[in-house]
Amino acid sequence: MLITGTFIDEISHDIPHQNWGTKEWEQDFLHMKAAGINTVILIRCGYRKFITYPSAYLKNKYGCYQPPINLVELFLTLADKYEMDFYFGLYDSGHYWDTGNLINEIEDNKFVIEEAWKIYGHHPSFKGWYLSMEISRKTIGAVEAFRTLGIQCKQISNNLSTFISPWIDGKKAVLASSSTLTKTDVIEVAQHEKEWNEIFSGVQGAIDAVAFQDGHIDFSELNTFFTVNKKLADKYGMQCWTNAESFDRDMPIKFLPIKFEKLRLKLEAAHAAGYDKAITFEFSHFMSPQSSYIQAHHLYNRYQEYKNQLNQL
Numbered sequence: 338m339l340i341t342g343t344f345i346d347e348i349s350h351d352i353p354h355q356n357w358g359t360k361e362w363e364q365d366f367l368h369m370k371a372a373g374i375n376t377v378i379l380i381r382c383g384y385r386k387f388i389t390y391p392s393a394y395l396k397n398k399y400g401c402y403q404p405p406i407n408l409v410e411l412f413l414t415l416a417d418k419y420e421m422d423f424y425f426g427l428y429d430s431g432h433y434w435d436t437g438n439l440i441n442e443i444e445d446n447k448f449v450i451e452e453a454w455k456i457y458g459h460h461p462s463f464k465g466w467y468l469s470m471e472i473s474r475k476t477i478g479a480v481e482a483f484r485t486l487g488i489q490c491k492q493i494s495n496n497l498s499t500f501i502s503p504w505i506d507g508k509k510a511v512l513a514s515s516s517t518l519t520k521t522d523v524i525e526v527a528q529h530e531k532e533w534n535e536i537f538s539g540v541q542g543a544i545d546a547v548a549f550q551d552g553h554i555d556f557s558e559l560n561t562f563f564t565v566n567k568k569l570a571d572k573y574g575m576q577c578w579t580n581a582e583s584f585d586r587d588m589p590i591k592f593l594p595i596k597f598e599k600l601r602l603k604l605e606a607a608h609a610a611g612y613d614k615a616i617t618f619e620f621s622h623f624m625s626p627q628s629s630y631i632q633a634h635h636l637y638n639r640y641q642e643y644k645n646q647l648n649q650l
Contacts, residue, residue: 338612340640345619347379379425380426383401389409413463414460417462439472466500468490474532548580592623
C-alpha cells in the first residue's frame, strides 16, 4: 500500500505556514510526482475569513480577506501540467467547530460549489470534490450535510467523485490545543461499526469514497478498525481509502513528521484490510524534501527506499 494522494493544507490552521510562492509549489509538485503521488486534494478552499481564491460570495458574506495569490488556479494549473487529479475541498465557515452542528455549512457551500465549478471546472485535472467537514461520530446535521452537498457536487459536475475523511474517536482524538496526548473516553469498535453503518446508509449514492484518518487509535487497534471500515464501505458501494497521517500524534510537540516505522505500520495495516487507496495528511509539511521540518526530508528518503523495495518485489 503506497501513498498515491495528498491533501494540500493551504490555510495551515494549526500547522505553521511555509510561505511558499509559485516557484516553491511547483517544486513540491515535482517532489510529489517523484514519490508516486497522482492525486492532490485541497483540504478546504477557505476557513473562516482566510480563503484560497478570490470568492466574490465569501468576501461579500463573511468579509473574507483577498488572498495574495489564487491558490486554486495555481494548484489546478500545476495538476494539469503534471497530470494529477485535483479534488476541490469545500469551505469551512467555522460554525461547526463553534456549535457542533453541521447544518450551517450547507447553505454557504451551495454557493461555493456553483462558483468554483463555474470558474475552475474547465481544468482537465478537476476530477472530484472533498467534503471538508470532519466528524467522528453521529454529529448533528452530518448526514444531511454530506448527502445534500455530495449530490449537488455530483449533479453540477457530471458525476465527478466525492469523498470524506472522518476520524475514529480513539485514545488520541484530543484537540490540537490540548496539553494531553490521549483520553480515556474512547469508542469501542462495535459502537463505531453501528454508528458508521447508520451514517453510510444515509449518504449512500452521494459519497463515493471514505478515507478514515488513521492516527487517532493505537497501532494495536489498526487491524480491527480497518477491517470494519472496509466491510462497511463495501456494503454501501464506497471505495475505502486510508488517510495515512504523516505527522506524529504521540509527541508533546504538535505536530512533527512521523517516525517512518509508524507510517509503515499504518500502510501495511491498510494493505492487509484490502483498502483501495492511500492518501496522506500531508506531504508538503511532513514528507517533502523542501519542508520547513528537516525530519520530513529524511522521512521522504526512507519512504522512497521503502517504495523502491516494494516495486522490486
